[in-house]
Amino acid sequence: MQRFANKLRRQAYPFPHTFGAWLSKSIRHSKLPSCAMNYCPNWIAWLHLLLLHRRLCKTNCYSWHEELQRTLIHSWLLRCVPAYNNSRERNMRITLSVLGWALLVAILLSLGFWIWDITHQFQFDHPWTELPDALWHTFHYPALRMIAVWALLKGFVPVGLSLYLLDRLDARDRTQRVVRGARIVPGKELPNITRKKPRQGEPAQVxxxxxxxxxxxxxxxxxxxxxxxxxxxxxxxxxxxxxxxxxxxxxxxxxxxxxxxxxxxxxxxxxxxxxTRSPGWGIFNEFRKPFDFDRIAKSIVPDTSDTSAQQWHGYAQQLLAETTRALTQTGENTTERLLHWLIQAPAADLKTLLAGSAASGLFEPGAERALASTRFILSHHVGSFQHLQPGDFSLRTWLESGTGxxxxxxxxxxxxTLKPLISGWVDILxxxxxxxxxxxxxxxxxxxxxxxxxxxxxxxxxxxxxxxxxxxxxxxxxxxxxxxxxIYGQNHAKTLRxxxxxxxxxxxxxxxxxxxxxxxxxxxxxxxxxxxxxxxxxxxxxxxxxxxxxxxxxxxxxxxxxxxxxxxxxxxxxxxxxxxxxxxxxxxxxxxxxxxxxx
Incomplete structure (x- = not known):
């Protein structure tokens, strides 16, 4: 490929005595970086074209069309060689061009500010002859030196800030874009989107x-x-x-x-x-309506994701609901009596207490093992009740109070020890x-x-x-x-998420x-x-x-x-x-x- 490019260059410059050919040869044998070598021939071709056009116009030569065509083809082909198409080198070329223009603008701005400041602080009888002399002696006098420093700052700082802002705005990858769907933004940008100034009487955002x-x-x-x-x-x-x-x-x-x-x-x-700071609580503090017994029993003894064990959990919920309902009717509505009947009382006594209730089926002949399994499940979920202190604190009353x-x-x-109890509290709430x-x-x-x-x-x-x-x-x-x-089973857990x-x-x-x-x-x-x-x-x-x-x-x-x-x-x-x-x-x-x- 390099030999092909060199051949193109030799074809484009048939006259060794021309300025373009001499400059091209000098640059090719110089120690410039490879990326600069790739850019220079293109510019030299156009310079050669201008010089050739001027020479041909002066000599009234009619063979310049062939040379012009050859030069234009050479300029176009140089753009097609892979070295020139390399994106990194192309970006470098664009960056150098932008920096060059920015430097020129900064210098012109600084010069303009310097002329403005110095003409407003000093009276010049002949500005066009005295201004160059003042510029030449700028750094010899403190007053002129400060004017020059401020002029440079006024010229270069705005240009530098503009380049920085342009770089930030152009930092995103332009080779891809999100057409639709989820879009990711920096963490500093999201607050500007979601933040809203609260109106009068409106709470602040969390x-x-x-x-x-x-x-x-x-x-x-x-x-x-x-x-x-x-x-x-x-x-x-x-x-x-x-x-x-x-x-x-x-x-x-x-x-x-x-x-x-x-x-x-x-x-x-x-x-x-x-x-010691905790108030006393009891499950009977939460009962107000007949249906509360069943609902709160399900909070204390939750369902299970194991389908084979769900039936026994259902029996435990039913036994707890009917026992609390019966104790409320008899006036034995204390945590101590509840634990006694659920865990310690003989099955015959519990059968008498719950006679005629929905849980009476657990006491039928041949259901002894079912009753034992049901009471075993209950002992796990209400066992922590033995650590409760007596008191009248109610979770439902606290919710309705509206404070704290x-x-x-x-x-x-x-x-x-506390996991079943706290889980029951949360579910009741x-x-x-x-x-x-x-x-x-x-x-x-x-x-x-x-x-x-x-x-x-x-x-x-x-x-x-x-x-x-x-x-x-x-x-x-x-x-x-x-x-x-x-805990919840795969399908139910997916629903919760x-x-x-x-x-x-x-x-x-x-x-x-x-x-x-x-x-x-x-x-x-x-x-x-x-x-x-x-x-x-x-x-x-x-x-x-x-x-x-x-x-x-x-x-x-x-x-x-x-x-x-x-x-x-x-x-x-x-x-x-x-x-x-x-x-x-x-x-x-x-x-x-x-x-x-x-x-």
Whole structure:
């Protein structure tokens, strides 16, 4: 190819004595960079053309058409050699041209500002003769030196800023564009899209990853998906800070009392049977109507994803509902008596108590093993009731009061004991929210930092789908889809995930590609149009072809999620908002209260 180009150059310059041929030969034998060598012959050809045209016009030569044609062909062919078509060298050529023009503009601006400043500070009788002398002695006198420095700043700074802004605006890849579907923007751009100035009497927006959540997105719930130590707790802390600053109420599932120690205020309630600050609670405080017994029994003994065991859970729910109903009628409505009848009382005595009820079938002859299995399941779910302190605190009454937040706390060494109890409390709260008036509801946030740390919540799906008109906003953390599948079953877990239209996707474990795939699918897909340029070289010359190609691709690949560093992720909001690539910033918040006061 180099020999071919050299041959073209020799054909284009048949007269060795011409200036163009001499300059071309000098440059070819110089030590200039290869990219400069590729650009120079093209310019030399045009210079040769101009000189030749001038010489031929003077000599009235009529053979200049052949030379002109040969020169133009040479100039065109040089554009077809691969070295010239190389995009890197072409970009360098464009960049050098832009920088050259920018430098010229900056110099002219500086010269203009210098002339303007010096003519307004000094009186010149003969400006055209004295200005060059002043320019020559500029750096010999302090006064002239400062004028020159300021003139240079006035000329070069605007040009430099303009180049910087143009570079930022032109930073995106112009060879591809998103036709439709999910679109990713930098984290600094998304807040400008979602931020809205609150009107008079309108609350401020809550934030996560420094992105203001639109009001319309709050009731679409938020799923925090990511492995351990990726930033879920950092995101929850930022949300809680803005929620508390806005004056909203919150139900916070708080492992180790982290949120309680930093965000609690006067009037809030701590619910933990092992904490001295916790009020006394009993299941009988929640009963108001005849149908409450069945509903709350399902909260305490939830359904199971195991179809073979669901029948026994149904028996346990029925036995608990009928026992609490019977004890309410007899006046034995205390936690102590409930535990006695469910776990300790002989089967004959329990049969007498529940005679004529829907649970009487459990006491038929031959059903002894069924009754034993049912009471065994009940002992697991109500066993933690033995640690409850007597009192009249009611979750439903607290919801209806409309003041303060509720913290359900535990320490890690208490989780195995308190897990069924706290899960029952959360389910009762979710079901009770659906009974609140739906006219102008007060915002109520349910913060589930680790959804998989609780047992199955029977009312969660209803709360996610119907709670928005009652003001419910659910924020749930999820470490792995396998955890949710194990608790709720694969189909039900998929239904629950579909109820979260807002999602903060953080880093996934490399050993859990299934979770990364599910999160990637949740972020959506994009239709990408790419411009592809193909260069071909053959014996007839070179050719360039361009075509457009459209493909459907994942907005964020699973491998990208698995390679995310801690505190970085993608935020997808409900509605027509782009996906923001965000960075969480940890904030050191002082502890205002002790997280736990042991009873």
């Amino acid at each position: 934030t996560v990853a420094n992105v203001s959540i639109p009001y319309s997105c709050e009731t679409s719930h938020l799923l925090l998906a990511g492995s351990t130590s990726t930033g879920k707790s950092t995101a929850v802390d930022e949300l809680l800070e803005s929620i508390m600053a806005r004056g909203d109420r919150a139900i916070i599932i708080d492992p180790n009392g982290h949120a309680l120690s930093r965000f609690a205020k006067k009037g809030d309630v701590v619910l933990n049977p092992f904490d 937040s509720l913290y359900l706390t535990w320490r890690e060494d208490m989780l195995s 979710i079901a009770s929210v659906l009974t609140l008036p739906d006219d102008n509801p007060q915002p109520l946030w349910l913060m589930l930092d680790e959804l998989a740390s609780l047992e199955r919540l029977s009312s969660l799906e209803a709360g996610l789908t119907k709670g928005r008109k009652h003001g419910l906003r659910v924020v749930a953390g999820l470490q792995s889809v396998a955890q949710l599948d194990a 579909s109820c979260f239209r807002n999602m903060l996707a953080l880093g996934c474990a490399n050993s859990d590609p299934d979770t990364a795939k599910v999160i990637s699918d949740g972020l959506g897909q994009s239709e990408i149009e790419r411009i592809q340029t193909t260069h071909n070289q053959n014996k007839n010359g070179a050719s360039t072809s361009t075509h457009r190609e459209r493909r459907i691709e994942a907005a964020v690949l699973p491998s990208e999620l698995m390679s995310l560093p801690p505190l970085q992720g993608y935020l997808k909001l409900a509605g027509d908002y782009p996906i923001g690539k965000i960075r969480l910033v940890p904030k050191d918040r002082p502890a205002l209260y002790v997280p736990f006061k042991e009873r």
